[in-house]
Amino acid sequence: MRSSFLAMTGLLVFSAVALAQSHTGIMTSAGWAPESLAGAKTGIAYATVMNHSGKTVEITALSSPVASTVELHDQSQKDGVVTMRRVEVPRLIPGKSMKLKPGGRHFMLIGLKEPLIEGQTFPLTITFDSGESVTAEITVKKAGLQPADESPKLEHDHH
Ligand SMILES: [Cu+2]
Structure with a gap:
């Protein structure tokens, strides 16, 4: 009990410092991505995006240098x-x-420019119809550490 409480506290502190926020209240957590498979041209990334502004916003663009x-x-x-x-x-x-x-739901990284390797970080920028954007810092984690429900063998039907 005690150790899991401590683990949770650590996680909360970590995400508090890792939050990126736009001036009008859209925030994103730091995110993570599983290592890409050898030769893979696609990758996946995860983060949490929070809308603390007073209005509905629409994502109009997503980008990442990777x-x-x-x-x-x-x-x-x-x-x-x-x-x-x-x-x-x-x-x-x-x-x-x-x-x-x-x-x-996930971010699909299509046309990977280089393999995603454990420990590496990269930015992923989310742009909204309001013109603002937030950038999540994505950390690559070892493929074997991903939760069991995420099959690394999953194939995508991308063009
Ligand atoms: Cu996908």
């Missing part, structure tokens, strides 16, 4: 088949968080 294209995807699983689809108009409702996590 990939030629970044998209927001939803993942679902039915009858053992994993499906991913691009979120066409991602909206963030005021007061809500959009939590990206394995097995669910």
Whole structure:
């Protein structure tokens, strides 16, 4: 009990210093990405984006220097088949968080320019229709450490 409380406290302190915030209240946590597989041209990244502004905002652009294209995807699983689809108009409702996590919504890094290697960090910038943007710092984690529900064998049906 005590050790898990301490672990949680450490995590909270860590995320508090790692938050990036735009001037009108859209924030993003620091994020993470699993190591990319050898020769892989796509990668995945996760972060939590919070809308503390008073209005709904729409994500209009995603970018990162590690990939030629970044998209927001939803993942679902039915009858053992994993499906991913691009979120066409991602909206963030005021007061809500959009939590990206394995097995669910994620940033898709398409056209990786270099392999994602454990310990490396890279920025991922989210731009909104209001013109503002926030940048999440993404840390690459060892592929074996990712939660069990995230299959590294997952293939994407990208062009
Ligand atoms: Cu995807």
